[in-house]
Amino acid sequence: MASEILATAFVAEGKYATAFPSFGTERRGAPVSAFVRMADNDIRERTQVYSPDCLIFTDSFFKNVSGVYEGLKPDGFLILNSSEKTEIIPNENVKTSGTVNATRIALEEIKRPATNTCLIGAFAATTGWVGLDSLLSALEEFWSGKALEGNRQCARRGYEEVRVAGF
Secondary structure, X not given: OHHHHHHHHHHHOOOEEEXXXXXXXXXXXXXXXXXXXXXXXXOOOOOOOOOOOEEEEOOHHXXXXXXXXXXXXXXXXXXXXXXXXOOOOOOOOEEEEEEEOHHHHXXXXXXOOOOHHHHHHHHHHHXXXXXXXXXXXXXXXXXXXXXXXXXXXXXXXXXXXXXXXXX
């Protein structure tokens, strides 16, 4: 869902964007990868992103998994859900990291550990590629009522509470 929200926000800012998930074994709790492409012109490629500019990890466990940084472009960004600040460069291609305790924020705001909206708020603040207002507006296409307000608060807090480090 985070990839779709990001794509919606990019389009709202006049960019072209595509988003899609990639599922392994479909079962609750199985790893999921999602991809977003953003450009100033038409996007013709419809494959997974093999050379990303940014990685978003929903769990800090993934920062130490073999192969997860494969293809990350030099000067890349890492957005990480963690209660600990990233002080050691996790990979030579990571230039900037944004760390936020998205699980805590989600539990406080929406009463469940759904970290997506908090992490895309942190993404916006860390990369500067999309504005917070565009993200908050994009959420209207996915939720309404209390769920919308809770997810807006998660995105806002992710944006405000992210700890950005450069390497």
